[in-house]
Amino acid sequence: MSYKTRYALLFLAVPFLLFTLFRNLPIVIAFIVSLLDWDITGKPVFVGFRHYIALLGDDNFRRAFLNTVYYVAGTVPLSIVLGLLFAALIEARFIRGKAFFRTVYFLPVVCSMVAIATVWSWIYNPMFGLLNQLTARIGLGRHNWVADPYLALPCIMAMSVWKTIGYNMIIYIAGLKAIPSTYYEAASIDGASKTRSFLAITIPLLRPVTLFLVIMGVINSFQVFDQVFILSQGQLQDSTNVLVFYLYHKGFNELSLGYASAIGYYIFLVILGITLVQFWLNRRHE
Amino acid sequence: MMIFLPMIIACRQRGGTGDRPLVSCMTFEWGAGKDSYRVREQFINEHTTSAAVKITYAPHSTYVTKLLASFAGNIAPDLMFSMNGRHRLFLAKGIFLPLDDFIKGPGGIDLNDFNATFIREQLMRGGKIHALPQTQSTLALYYNRELFRRAGLPDLSTTEPITWDRYRELAQALTRDLDGDGATDQYGCAPGFDSQQPTYYFYVLNESFGCRTYNDDGTRANFDSDATADAFRFLHSLIYEYKSAPPPLVAQQLGGALFPANRLGLVINGPWMAYDFQQTAPDLDYGVAPLPYRPGCPRRNMIGGEAIGISAQCRNPAAAWEIIKAFVSPEFQKLPIQGLPSRLSVMSQPGFKGLPHWEIFRNEMEFGTANFFTAKYDQVSTILRQYAERILSDPGAKPRIPALLKEMNAKINALL
Amino acid sequence: MVFGLIKRAARHIPAVAGHAVLIAGGATMALPFLWMLSTALQSRAQLYSIPPRWLPSPPQWANFTEVWFGINFFRYFLNSCFISAVVTTLSVILCAMAGFAFAKYTFPGKRPLFLYFICTLMVPYQVTLIPLFLVFRGMNLLDTYTALILPGLTSAFGIFMMRQFITDIPEDLLDSARIDGSGEAGLFTRVILPNIKPAASALAIFIFIGIWNDFMWPLIAINRDELKPIQAGLASFVQQHAASWHLVMAGATCALAPVIAVFLIFQRQFVSGIAFTGIKE
Incomplete structure (x- = not known):
């Protein structure tokens, strides 16, 4: 082993140890636990893939999956489109106070989901909340918001979009800055309008950025939990049941550790699938 | 500086108990309960010479998980509290030591001073007692006297219960749209199934409508009975026909704010709520009445309470037993805590001053049952809650109630 | 005209x-x-008044005192400061070390080892909570500060980010330092660390915010009230006092203020770090 190799491995030793203990080993343990019937206090019983099979017939799991897909489809495109819109606006030549707007739009991104969801649950409060005061005043009437089975998930989605717009915006701003201005100059010499050059130059050139945001957005939204936990007050409800929440409910409310771990592995499979699609799309693009 | 402060504080908090063995104890907090436990800790440490106690808290909603997880994680405290609905679960998980040797031993206590039904049905396993009741509780009807006055309604009797039909009429009379915008601002009654009212409120309603939740050997649930369907129809019509109660999800979001804010007329709750009002809303004008009944059906209520037991992982059970004795001692039981005293003799002493309205709760005990508090209480409750959401959040669900209940009962039976 | x-x-x-x-x-x-x-800043009565009030009058500053001292947020706050500070410092150093090894050395098994770290990004955090609990139970470290600190030291994203930045440091810089007699450890402290300051500070802010905002793991790993970080403290407070919205909002303000302050102060590094994640990919 060369002198340099030894140093490289030395630098990696502590991170390797920490990762093994607290990240990689738990991933393996989770798989083993998913093959067991175990309530944490009793003796584990090996049941093979029975949990995985049982989940396919579990209507709560199906509900959680559909709700999660609904959530992802509702949040990711909207927050990306709005992120691009605000990024393009802020970067437009005629806008003053760019730094101020950037800061304001980005502020929700750094905030903890727990605190933010707490604030929003007060805003959504069916009787005393801010939102009902606003909608009543402008003639849209009062609604039950998160307490309405049909509005609950859209309410959580709206809050999540509000929280992630800033992130998408910042990434798009960086992407916009990376586009050489000569492209636009050439377009304007050719007589292209602003809108046209935005559609014909900006959006195609931002394609890799958009792809990245879509993938990250989908992966993150698939793991939505904190906001659901706070807004449904930790209770399993049909209307807000999502995959990770169902995992939490099975694992930590009912202590069915094996069943919960099997849910986790299904989530993992979905995310793995999305990542592979990303690789494939990237390769095709190149 | 910021980095070291917590360590300094942590070190400082260690000391202070002298030579006495320090017993750790875990309990749950509900509402203003935390302050009550601070008072309890102080009282016990002042009155016990042989041991001292340090109490930690977990929120009521995550307590079961927390307790079982810390037991599984080998970090269980020496003493653990057990709560309404979960006694049988904790006993089944084997987290408590049997207490019989301590009870009968030289430093023992007289069990005849405690509610025999509570101990027999909830705290015994394999013929042995695993925990002692520290409080007793049952449910009663709280009503907002301020709103009763505004609606021109007379106070309710403290001895004669009203019927559920009368309850519905009162709820209707108490419902108001205060600012004329077409939305209800003041509800007559709460529907249950919200964060303030765990599922056992429904079990009690169901029992008082004439359903026996389980058959005698606990192998079959009876939620597909006509009585249960009637109970759900009753709640459904309160919400949609009479518009006197919010749907459960709405009630959940509103939390316990409505009643103390004079926006809710009637609510069924336990004695701990009287404690909570004492602490957080001392000016609130409310009364307590016996739980309503259904003519032709026996009056029903629940038997519950907090119990305290020694962890199977406890290293010094003798010291822990001293603390249990302090918790159930007559001196301690005289304190106004979040339930009724578990010692019957304390309540019959002249001049006993417990929580406000404690006599009504004591009288309700007579109708109590604990048969729905099985070891699978939480799983059954999750299913019950889900179907309640499907029935009570949907204005058009009323005709489908029997079918939904049949489906629900099958799921629950599959669990048992 | x-x-x-x-x-x-x-x-x-x-x-x-x-x-x-x-x-x-x-x-x-x-x-x-x-x-x-x-x-x-409202009083309990103002919360539920009809018509609702938009502005508190007079502002009830006592709400903050009550949350801060009466409900122990002060303690939660200090815990969060302590944990975030320790994790941020150690984690940035560890990520930089690993990133350095991956960026500037060749050794057998480099690519699989890198994947070994990076693959953890794809597994949902919640999947590993139960096993993590079991691991800490095995080490007898549940309900301690250590349990809150150690898992935070494993940032795959941080290693990835550091590797990208260190790759951009010219090889000449390292070689000339080697010629000057510097050992490999010296290279790390004297050449690498000073050159990655902007990236390292961006990463530090990410990690700080991530740890400050974490809530699931403390909820499970911690029993003692005096060890609770602020998010777990806030979450359990919300569950208990759903009716006292004025206090809950005061608590939320306390939980948000530090990250907002950190963000406003270090905005530039933060934004450049975030932009990096999107563009380098």
Whole structure:
């Protein structure tokens, strides 16, 4: 082993140890636990893939999956489109106070989901909340918001979009800055309008950025939990049941550790699938 | 500086108990309960010479998980509290030591001073007692006297219960749209199934409508009975026909704010709520009445309470037993805590001053049952809650109630 | 002349409309924060008054005192400061070390080892919670500060980010330091660390915010009230005192204030770090 190799491995030793203990080993343990019937206090019983099979017939799991897909489809495109819109606006030549707007739009991104969801649950409060005061005043009437089975998930989605717009915006701003201005100059010499050059130059050139945001957005939204936990007050409800929440409910409310771990592995499979699609799309693009 | 402060504080908090063995104890907090436990800790440490106690808290909603997880994680405290609905679960998980040797031993206590039904049905396993009741509780009807006055309604009797039909009429009379915008601002009654009212409120309603939740050997649930369907129809019509109660999800979001804010007329709750009002809303004008009944059906209520037991992982059970004795001692039981005293003799002493309205709760005990508090209480409750959401959040669900209940009962039976 | 005026005014339409959209959006972004502050300063009676009040009068500063000392947020706050500070410092150093090894050395098994770290990004955090609990139980470290610190030291994203930045450091810099007699460890402290300051500070802010905002793991790993970080403290407080919205909002304000402050102070590093994640990919 060369002198340099030894140093490289030395630098990696502590991170390797920490990762093994607290990240990689738990991933393996989770798989083993998913093959067991175990309530944490009793003796584990090996049941093979029975949990995985049982989940396919579990209507709560199906509900959680559909709700999660609904959530992802509702949040990711909207927050990306709005992120691009605000990024393009802020970067437009005629806008003053760019730094101020950037800061304001980005502020929700750094905030903890727990605190933010707490604030929003007060805003959504069916009787005393801010939102009902606003909608009543402008003639849209009062609604039950998160307490309405049909509005609950859209309410959580709206809050999540509000929280992630800033992130998408910042990434798009960086992407916009990376586009050489000569492209636009050439377009304007050719007589292209602003809108046209935005559609014909900006959006195609931002394609890799958009792809990245879509993938990250989908992966993150698939793991939505904190906001659901706070807004449904930790209770399993049909209307807000999502995959990770169902995992939490099975694992930590009912202590069915094996069943919960099997849910986790299904989530993992979905995310793995999305990542592979990303690789494939990237390769095709190149 | 910021980095070291917590360590300094942590070190400082260690000391202070002298030579006495320090017993750790875990309990749950509900509402203003935390302050009550601070008072309890102080009282016990002042009155016990042989041991001292340090109490930690977990929120009521995550307590079961927390307790079982810390037991599984080998970090269980020496003493653990057990709560309404979960006694049988904790006993089944084997987290408590049997207490019989301590009870009968030289430093023992007289069990005849405690509610025999509570101990027999909830705290015994394999013929042995695993925990002692520290409080007793049952449910009663709280009503907002301020709103009763505004609606021109007379106070309710403290001895004669009203019927559920009368309850519905009162709820209707108490419902108001205060600012004329077409939305209800003041509800007559709460529907249950919200964060303030765990599922056992429904079990009690169901029992008082004439359903026996389980058959005698606990192998079959009876939620597909006509009585249960009637109970759900009753709640459904309160919400949609009479518009006197919010749907459960709405009630959940509103939390316990409505009643103390004079926006809710009637609510069924336990004695701990009287404690909570004492602490957080001392000016609130409310009364307590016996739980309503259904003519032709026996009056029903629940038997519950907090119990305290020694962890199977406890290293010094003798010291822990001293603390249990302090918790159930007559001196301690005289304190106004979040339930009724578990010692019957304390309540019959002249001049006993417990929580406000404690006599009504004591009288309700007579109708109590604990048969729905099985070891699978939480799983059954999750299913019950889900179907309640499907029935009570949907204005058009009323005709489908029997079918939904049949489906629900099958799921629950599959669990048992 | 009139035509000219209209034409001049028309030139300003995009600017006016653009500002209007941005201001409306900005107001939507800011409103929840303002509503939180407004509620935090109201009294219990004001919360439920009809018609509702938009501004507290007079502001109830005592709400903050009650949350801060009465409900122990002060303690939760200190815990979070302590944990975040330790994790941030150690984690940045560890990520930089690993990133250095991956960027500037060749050794057998380099690519699989890198994947070994990176693959953890794809597994949902919640999947590993139960096993993590079991691992800490095995080490007898549950309900300690250590349990809150150790898992935070494993940032696959941090290693990835550091590797990218260190790759950009010219090889010549390292070689000339080697010629000057520096050992490999010396290279790390004298060449690498000074050169990655901007990236390292961006990563530090990410990690700080991530740890400050973490809530699931403390919820499970910690029993003792005096060890709870602020998010777990807030979450359990919310569950217990759902009726006292003024206190809950005061608590939320306390939980948000430090990250907002850190963000406002280090905004530039933060934004450049975030932009990096999107562009380098």
